[in-house]
């Protein structure tokens with residue numbers, strides 16, 4: 001885990017063609033570049049970004065991150081896999097992937113870094129703040145996980161090793177007032193977060209098997225559920241080297257196999273993860289005779305059914321409402337409920353504002369969007385929605401002003417460029433409109449709207 005983040009950008013050079021999205025990638029001198037070829041074979045739609053650090057030790061994979069001048073982090077579209085070499089990053093092996101536009105949220109760094117600044121995981125994440133202890137070492141001013149109740153000990157590892165779904169719905173939510181970095185070793189993980197699972201028989205509580213599965217699979221083993229709190233991660237793993245030892249005999253007195261084959265080879269086999277290509281992980285659900293099918297990688301689209309609690313309590317309704325909205329099935333009532341459940345949240349206000357705009361309730365929509373803008377002046381969804389509102393009512397300069405703010409806040413957001421194009425067209429500047437649409441196409445070559453508008457201009 002000391003290598004969970006590599007702060008170097010020294011990566012081997014490579015070139016790589018991704019057929020499904022018809023894009024060429026290259027990695028050279030610490031930069032990742034993408035282009036397409038036009039009908040004459042000339043390079044078009046070039047995007048190039050520096051590789052600023054990597055996430056993942058490379059035991060299985062390393063995903064690279066770009067940091068923009070204003071500190072925003074973006075996941076890069078091509079990753080390095082130990083068993084395979086260069087290939088698309090998890091979730092990118094499709095024609096309309098996010099390319100250079102997927103923002104890395106601070107929650108990503110919570111598990112992969114010691115702090116919001118990319119850095120390897122340190123002692124404090126398991127032992128608490130060590131400053132007081134270092135100046136005057138006593139037993140009382142440092143957390144020794146060994147002396148915690150088993151469930152609190154387990155929670156130290158689960159803060160990073162429990163992820164009930166890597167996509168499809170919010171797998172967990174933090175309780176009100178808890179920011180990303182507020183978990184402290186020794187406290188109950190459930191007072192920080194609640195975890196959810198899909199309730200359709202295909203979830204983490206069933207046979208789903210994703211990269212970060214160790215927590216939820218172990219929690220379903222009979223060894224875990226029937227050993228009255230005696231089993232934690234450190235029953236088998238040394239917490240400082242992460243190495244696993246053969247600890248089965250501490251509970252299973254008369255093992256039936258000889259010493260030559262480790263028990264785990266048969267009872268904890270390695271299998272392919274559903275959410276990442278080219279990686280094989282150790283199944284932590286310990287069973288008599290493991291049987292599983294190789295994953296078909298279906299079911300990673302947005303989930304639209306019921307959720308249930310997996311670990312912790314509360315927040316289920318909020319998770320359900322957000323997931324209903326994310327999966328495109330939100331009614332006016334769901335958007336209103338989201339704002340009730342998370343008062344003052346900019347994304348919630350923005351979503352309700354945009355929804356009311358679609359439902360034709362303009363006056364209230366504008367009021368909410370302005371409220372969202374006051375709380376989050378750089379939110380590009382809010383700025384674009386307000387710009388469209390002003391443009392529709394003929395106030396083109398006002399629309400342009402808001403779109404310029406959106407562009408400054410996030411220069412690589414294709415929708416802003418499309419709206420800039422439309423506004424320039426309405427103001428009679430076809431040339432400026434054309435460059436705006438071209439920029440949208442460069443950023444998102446599969447944007448049919450940008451391409452359609454560009455074609456209509458020519």
Ligand code: HEC
Nearest residue numbers: 001004056057059111112121125156157160233237239242
């Ligand atoms: C702050 C987050 C965090 C905490 C806390 C944490 N881990 Fe990890 N752990 C990670 C990450 C991230 C990786 C993957 C590192 C990589 O390979 O990139 C990892 C990897 C591992 C590995 C595989 C290491 C290898 O070399 O293959 C083991 C085993 C492991 N952790 C066990 C534990 C145990 C046991 C605990 C609790 C005592 C724990 N972890 C606590 C984040 C964490």
Ligand code: HEC
Nearest residue numbers: 055056057058059060061062063107108111160163211212
């Ligand atoms: C809840 C904690 C958590 C979050 C959030 C999380 N990861 Fe991970 N990730 C892990 C753990 C733990 C592992 C190691 C799993 C294992 O080895 O069994 C891992 C594995 C990986 C690996 C493979 C690493 C290797 O050892 O080869 C990559 C790459 C990765 N994560 C990238 C990301 C990115 C990018 C994000 C944000 C979009 C992210 N992760 C969010 C916990 C997390």
Ligand code: HEC
Nearest residue numbers: 001121122123124125126127144145146153156234239240
């Ligand atoms: C991934 C979590 C994790 C990290 C990171 C970690 N530790 Fe530990 N550490 C533990 C656990 C769990 C134990 C208790 C092991 C046991 O049950 O015997 C422990 C035990 C210890 C002990 C022994 C206490 C005793 O009673 O014998 C010392 C000393 C220690 N850690 C120091 C450190 C230092 C120094 C660092 C940073 C370089 C560090 N640890 C990083 C999880 C961690």
Ligand code: HEC
Nearest residue numbers: 222223226227230231235247248251263264267286287288
């Ligand atoms: C902390 C104690 C503990 C440890 C360590 C432990 N087990 Fe278990 N295991 C149990 C208990 C308790 C049960 C349930 C009662 C029983 O079947 O004996 C169980 C059940 C099992 C079962 C039957 C599972 C089923 O679904 O019927 C298998 C197989 C098994 N363990 C294998 C292992 C292997 C292999 C290891 C080491 C990788 C291991 N156990 C480590 C406590 C433990």
Ligand code: HEC
Nearest residue numbers: 157161214215218232233235236237244264268281282283
């Ligand atoms: C019963 C023993 C046992 C327990 C308990 C256990 N592990 Fe493991 N774990 C293993 C074995 C065996 C491996 C494979 C080691 C190897 O291949 O060198 C492993 C591998 C891993 C890996 C490396 C990636 C992979 O999937 O191969 C991670 C991460 C990990 N364990 C995390 C955890 C966490 C977190 C917990 C607690 C929730 C935990 N383990 C509890 C036995 C255990």
Ligand code: HEC
Nearest residue numbers: 248249252255256257258261262263264265266267288289
């Ligand atoms: C070569 C593969 C293999 C190895 C190695 C192996 N097992 Fe098993 N184990 C099995 C099979 C097969 C079964 C029986 C499955 C069934 O019930 O059909 C089993 C059953 C078990 C059971 C359930 C027994 C019962 O009566 O309920 C336990 C517990 C268990 N093994 C523990 C271990 C431990 C501990 C080790 C290491 C010392 C180990 N096994 C090594 C293949 C293996």
